[in-house]
Amino acid sequence: MHAGLSLVLVSVLCGQTLGFAWPFTAFAATFANQDTPESESDSDESGHRSVAIIGAGAGGSATAYYLQQFAAESGIDIDITVFEKESYIGGRTTTVNAYGNHLEPVELGGSIFVEANEILKNATAKFGLSTEGAITQEFEDIVGIWNGEKFVYTTKDSDSQWWDIAKLVWKYGFAPIKTQRLMQTVVGRFKQIYTAPFFPFRSLSERAQDLDLLSATSLTGEQFLEKNGISGGFTTDIIQASTRVNYGQNLGLIHGLETMVCMAIEGAMSVDGGNWQIFDSMVKHSNATLHLNSTVNSITKSKGRYRLNTTSIDASSEETQRSTAFDTIVLAAPYKYAKINVEEGLLKKIPDTVPYVSLHVTLFTSTHRFSRDFFNLGPNAEIPSTILTTLSPDEVLANPEKGVGKAGFFSISTLRTVINPETLKMESLYKIFSPEPVTPEFLAKLFGTEMPVDLSKVTADSGDAITWYYPHVWNSYPYEYPRVTFEETELAPGFYYTSGMDSFISTMETNALMGMNIARLVVDDYLPAEQAQDEPKLLEQKPLGSENGAEL
Numbered sequence: 001m002h003a004g005l006s007l008v009l010v011s012v013l014c015g016q017t018l019g020f021a022w023p024f025t026a027f028a029a030t031f032a033n034q035d036t037p038e039s040e041s042d043s044d045e046s047g048h049r050s051v052a053i054i055g056a057g058a059g060g061s062a063t064a065y066y067l068q069q070f071a072a073e074s075g076i077d078i079d080i081t082v083f084e085k086e087s088y089i090g091g092r093t094t095t096v097n098a099y100g101n102h103l104e105p106v107e108l109g110g111s112i113f114v115e116a117n118e119i120l121k122n123a124t125a126k127f128g129l130s131t132e133g134a135i136t137q138e139f140e141d142i143v144g145i146w147n148g149e150k151f152v153y154t155t156k157d158s159d160s161q162w163w164d165i166a167k168l169v170w171k172y173g174f175a176p177i178k179t180q181r182l183m184q185t186v187v188g189r190f191k192q193i194y195t196a197p198f199f200p201f202r203s204l205s206e207r208a209q210d211l212d213l214l215s216a217t218s219l220t221g222e223q224f225l226e227k228n229g230i231s232g233g234f235t236t237d238i239i240q241a242s243t244r245v246n247y248g249q250n251l252g253l254i255h256g257l258e259t260m261v262c263m264a265i266e267g268a269m270s271v272d273g274g275n276w277q278i279f280d281s282m283v284k285h286s287n288a289t290l291h292l293n294s295t296v297n298s299i300t301k302s303k304g305r306y307r308l309n310t311t312s313i314d315a316s317s318e319e320t321q322r323s324t325a326f327d328t329i330v331l332a333a334p335y336k337y338a339k340i341n342v343e344e345g346l347l348k349k350i351p352d353t354v355p356y357v358s359l360h361v362t363l364f365t366s367t368h369r370f371s372r373d374f375f376n377l378g379p380n381a382e383i384p385s386t387i388l389t390t391l392s393p394d395e396v397l398a399n400p401e402k403g404v405g406k407a408g409f410f411s412i413s414t415l416r417t418v419i420n421p422e423t424l425k426m427e428s429l430y431k432i433f434s435p436e437p438v439t440p441e442f443l444a445k446l447f448g449t450e451m452p453v454d455l456s457k458v459t460a461d462s463g464d465a466i467t468w469y470y471p472h473v474w475n476s477y478p479y480e481y482p483r484v485t486f487e488e489t490e491l492a493p494g495f496y497y498t499s500g501m502d503s504f505i506s507t508m509e510t511n512a513l514m515g516m517n518i519a520r521l522v523v524d525d526y527l528p529a530e531q532a533q534d535e536p537k538l539l540e541q542k543p544l545g546s547e548n549g550a551e552l
């Protein structure tokens with residue numbers, strides 16, 4: 001689960017690498033075991049099983065890590081090869097450096113995880129990564145929720161990581177407490193999936209049903225909350241601000257489970273220097289052969305094995321084509337974005353093409369602060385440093401996917417103070433989430449000052465209002481429409497797929513969980529049937545709300 005409102009609250013606090021050098025870099029990855037073109041993996045001769053993992057994001061990295069672990073525990077030999085088309089490990093979890101200075105990394109994608117995220121939490125401890133930066137707050141953070149006309153809610157308290165419950169209750173009655181309870185029930189349900197008899201699972205759809213989580217995924221957030229007696233201002237002001245900052249979606253679209261994830265923010269944290277280090281360490285500990293800059297182009301099957309054709313590009317732009325056969329493959333990237341030519345008829349079912357949010361993440365630095373005029377504030381009003389957004393009451397959306405409304409952006413956050421390496425002045429590091437590119441005109445209004453016409457040309461010493469500018473567009477996560485079935489984990493025998501998870505809960509933790517699950521299934525496939533941990537007996541679940549419904 002990741003942080004809701006506090007995604008931004010906490011972003012302010014984290015990623016402060018106070019002068020540490022990079023522990024390691026993604027480029028330090030080894031290129032062991034250079035296959036010659038057309039090489040066969042040696043599994044048949046040596047008795048080793050060979051597994052290829054396509055993609056080194058949270059899902060693929062966790063697959064590699066747990067495969068090594070489960071295989072070792074079971075006493076079987078597995079050769080793991082990871083193909084990653086980018087030059088780095090982490091996928092949608094990666095940092096860029098403010099001013100290009102490696103002492104100022106800032107999260108460009110997945111930023112926050114929480115106490116309940118066991119895999120990430122345990123890995124952080126195991127790999128000795130620090131999340132300390134997330135605990136101390138650098139400056140007073142005031143969060144305002146803006147609907148394009150006015151602030152519907154503003155926090156006052158600067159030292160709490162979460163909203164002031166007392167104040168929320170004062171304003172919204174029992175809705176905040178009911179929401180918290182409902183969230184705890186849902187999270188409690190979900191967390192059973194980590195252990196037997198619910199772990200591992202071959203079908204996410206079935207497991208979601210076993211855990212009675214379909215009652216949350218089958219409804220929109222709005223319907224799910226309403227059914228549990230939660231409605232009114234708290235949902236449109238606070239909960240929707242959270243679904244918008246986390247998923248770029250309103251409560252009328254996003255399903256109830258993902259809505260609850262947005263409210264599960266207890267113990268929010270992030271790794272100092274970048275969350276990608278968790279996944280980098282996972283791959284290193286897996287002892288996998290890693291091929292960065294290596295795109296898998298096609299998958300065919302012959303003699304019971306999968307053949308992957310890949311193209312690698314090295315530092316001197318030299319291209320290498322490889323064709324390698326594996327016993328098992330794990331596709332750890334959304335099917336439609338992997339753009340792999342899969343032999344016709346090979347898959348039982350081709351994953352549905354689900355629409356993904358196209359999210360513009362804009363990072364920049366400036367000495368300026370937000371303009372009071374932009375937010376229609378009086379001369380003495382305090383200006384929030386973090387702006388979340390919601391719809392205004394009269395807004396009717398023609399298309400639920402075009403849900404940004406009058407505000408025009410999902411969030412604007414002041415992340416932290418940084419030092420401009422040229423001027424040595426203190427500046428602020430900002431992050432904007434929006435469905436369209438940020439324009440100089442918009443920034444001129446937001447800051448009430450002139451802006452350079454070409455933001456791509458600004459430099460730290462150019463004297464402009466913006467001193468570093470980094471825009472990026474992600475296919476960040478699916479539009480989380482209500483649904484009751486999810487993509488299968490096994491697309492064909494020995495051909496696994498992690499990204500069905502994205503339509504259920506799209507977070508670093510849950511994609512890593514799917515990796516751990518698939519690692520277990522792969523090892524079980526290789527074990528004699530009686531040793532496999534698969535297909536456990538299930539316990540009876542009470543329907544969601546049956547135990548809590550009355551009191552909620």
Ligand SMILES: Cc1cc2nc3c(=O)[nH]c(=O)nc-3n(C[C@H](O)[C@H](O)[C@H](O)COP(=O)(O)OP(=O)(O)OC[C@H]3O[C@@H](n4cnc5c(N)ncnc54)[C@H](O)[C@@H]3O)c2cc1C
Nearest residue numbers: 002055057058059085091092110111112296338476507508
């Ligand atoms: C802006 C933003 C903010 C977010 N905030 C949070 C947050 O605060 N907390 C949180 O938990 N989650 C957050 N998320 C979601 C989270 O980042 C993702 O759910 C998670 O990182 C996805 O991991 P993955 O491994 O499933 O996919 P990915 O990270 O997308 O990994 C897939 C990998 O496969 C590679 N690949 C694709 N095709 C091929 C091919 N043909 N050959 C070789 N390699 C290929 C890709 O390059 C990529 O590295 C955020 C996402 C975004 C974009």
Ligand SMILES: *[C@@H]1O[C@H](CO)[C@@H](O)[C@H](O)[C@H]1NC(C)=O
Nearest residue numbers: 118119120121122123194516
């Ligand atoms: C995380 O660590 C705790 C405590 O050691 C352990 O009980 C739990 O099983 C671990 N979870 C995972 C997913 O590794």
Ligand SMILES: *[C@@H]1O[C@H](CO)[C@@H](O)[C@H](O)[C@H]1NC(C)=O
Nearest residue numbers: 032033068072079286287288
């Ligand atoms: C790691 O891989 C190397 C080479 O493939 C192998 O010799 C070594 O035994 C492996 N180590 C572990 C812990 O699996």
Ligand SMILES: *[C@@H]1O[C@H](CO)[C@@H](O)[C@H](O)[C@H]1NC(C)=O
Nearest residue numbers: 038298299300309321322323
């Ligand atoms: C994969 O590569 C091999 C050898 O380079 C080639 O013969 C084969 O046609 C390729 N297959 C596909 C599907 O591209």
Ligand SMILES: *[C@@H]1O[C@H](CO)[C@@H](O)[C@H](O)[C@H]1NC(C)=O
Nearest residue numbers: 027029087292293313314315
């Ligand atoms: C990957 O490509 C980038 C340039 O695109 C290069 O800088 C880097 O060294 C390459 N990495 C590897 C491991 O080949």
